Amino acid sequence: MSRAYNFCAGPATLPESVLVQARDEMLDWRGTGMSVMEMSHRGDAFVEIAETAEKDVRELAGISDDYAVLFMQGGASSQFSTIPLNLLGDKTSADYVNTGIWSTKAIAEARRYGNVNVVASSEGNGFTSIPDQASWQTSADAAYLHYTPNETIGGLEFDFVPDSAGVPLVADMSSTMLSRPVDVSKFGLIYAGAQKNIGPSGLVVVIIRKDLLGKARKETPTMMNYQVIADNGSMYNTPATYSWYLAGLVFKWLKAQGGVKAMGEINRRKAEKLYGFIDANEFYVNPIDPRSRSWMNIPFILRDEALNNAFLEGANARGLLNLAGHRSVGGMRASIYNAMPEAGVDSLIQYMTEFAKERG
Numbered sequence: 273m274s275r276a277y278n279f280c281a282g283p284a285t286l287p288e289s290v291l292v293q294a295r296d297e298m299l300d301w302r303g304t305g306m307s308v309m310e311m312s313h314r315g316d317a318f319v320e321i322a323e324t325a326e327k328d329v330r331e332l333a334g335i336s337d338d339y340a341v342l343f344m345q346g347g348a349s350s351q352f353s354t355i356p357l358n359l360l361g362d363k364t365s366a367d368y369v370n371t372g373i374w375s376t377k378a379i380a381e382a383r384r385y386g387n388v389n390v391v392a393s394s395e396g397n398g399f400t401s402i403p404d405q406a407s408w409q410t411s412a413d414a415a416y417l418h419y420t421p422n423e424t425i426g427g428l429e430f431d432f433v434p435d436s437a438g439v440p441l442v443a444d445m446s447s448t449m450l451s452r453p454v455d456v457s458k459f460g461l462i463y464a465g466a467q468k469n470i471g472p473s474g475l476v477v478v479i480i481r482k483d484l485l486g487k488a489r490k491e492t493p494t495m496m497n498y499q500v501i502a503d504n505g506s507m508y509n510t511p512a513t514y515s516w517y518l519a520g521l522v523f524k525w526l527k528a529q530g531g532v533k534a535m536g537e538i539n540r541r542k543a544e545k546l547y548g549f550i551d552a553n554e555f556y557v558n559p560i561d562p563r564s565r566s567w568m569n570i571p572f573i574l575r576d577e578a579l580n581n582a583f584l585e586g587a588n589a590r591g592l593l594n595l596a597g598h599r600s601v602g603g604m605r606a607s608i609y610n611a612m613p614e615a616g617v618d619s620l621i622q623y624m625t626e627f628a629k630e631r632g
C-alpha cells in the first residue's frame with residue numbers, strides 16, 4: 273500500500289522522510305541497542321536527543337536566551353489552565369480575543385481562575401473575520417492578552433500580530449507554529465500542541481519569556497508550574513520521550529527544507545492555489561474574510577450539501593483522506609500543514625475539479 277495524502281487537522285501528516293528515519297532507527301538508535309522509546313530520559317543518549325531538539329527549534333524559530341523552551345504534556349488544552357495559574361500573578365484579570373472554538377475553550381478555562389475580559393469577538397458573524405484591533409476594549413491592568421493566531425476548526429487566521437501595549441502577549445500557535453517566520457520577541461508566551469505541525473501528540477511546546485517564570489499561584493499543581501518545569505529541563509517527571517524525539521526529527525527536516533522562511537513561501541503558495549481554485553469554482557464555497565484566511569486549515573462547503581458523502585467517498589478512493597470538516601461545523605476541511613506536499617494540494621484540486629464537472 274502506498275501512502276495517501278492525509279488532510280487530517282490533527283494528529284496530522286508527518287514528513288515521509290521523518291517516518292522512514294524513525295522506522296530505520298526503531299530497533300537500535302545509533303548503535304545503542306535500544307529504541308528511543310526504551311531509553312532512560314536521563315541517560316546520555318536521550319539527553320542528547322532532547323538538547324538537540326531544543327537547539328534546533330531555537331534556531332528555526334529565532335528564540336533568544338531571554339526565553340525558556342519547555343517540552344510539556346497534556347496537549348494545548350492543559351495550557352488553557354496552566355497559563356492563568358502561572359501568569360495571573362497578583363492581578364485579577366486577563367484579556368482574551370474570541371475568534372472561534374479554540375479561543376472559546378481557552379476563555380472558559382481561564383474563567384475558573386480569574387476575571388476574563390473578552391476584548392473582542394467575531395462570534396456575531398460566525399467567526400468568519402478577525403475583529404479590527406482599533407475596536408478592542410483592552411484593559412491596562414490585565415495580566416496578559418491571549419489570542420489564537422490560527423483557529424484550526426474555523427480556518428480563520430490573524431494576518432497581524434496584535435499590539436498588546438506592554439502587556440505580555442500569549443498565543444496558542446498549535447496549528448501555525450513553524451509554518452512561517454514569527455518575531456518571537458513580541459510574545460510573552462507561545463504554546464503549541466505538537467500534533468499539527470511539530471510531531472506526534474503527547475507533547476506541547478511552550479516558549480516563555482523568562483521574566484514570566486516564578487509567578488505561579490500557590491495552589492498550582494507542580495506539574496503545571498512553568499518555573500519547576502524550566503528548572504528541571506522539562507524532566508521533572510518522565511517526559512513524552514518518543515514524541516520529543518520525533519519532534520527533533522521534524523525540526524531537522526524543516527532545517528533541510530530551508531527553515532521557516534522557505535516553508536512560509538511554500539505554505540503561502542499551497543494556500544493561494546487552493547483558495548484560488550475554490551473562489552473560481554461555483555461548486556465550492558469558503559466563507560472566511562479573504563484577509564483572514566488560514567494557510568493551514570482550509571474549510572469549504574459544497575453548494576449542494578447532499579453530495580457530501582459522495583465527495584468524501586470519492587476522495588477516500590483516491591487516497592485523499594480525512595477531508596470531513598470538524599464535527600461541530602460540518603462541510604469539508606483540508607489541513608495543509610508543513611508536511612503536506614504541494615503535490616497533495618494539486619491532487620486535491622484535480623479531484624475537486626473532476627467531481628464538480630461530474631456532479632455540477
Ligand SMILES: *Cc1c(COP(=O)(O)O)cnc(C)c1O
Pocket residue numbers: 282346347348349350374420422423424444445446447465466468
Ligand atoms: C488542536 C488545537 C488545540 C487542542 O490541542 P490538544 O493538544 O488536543 O489539547 C488547541 N488549540 C488549537 C489552536 C488547536 O489547533
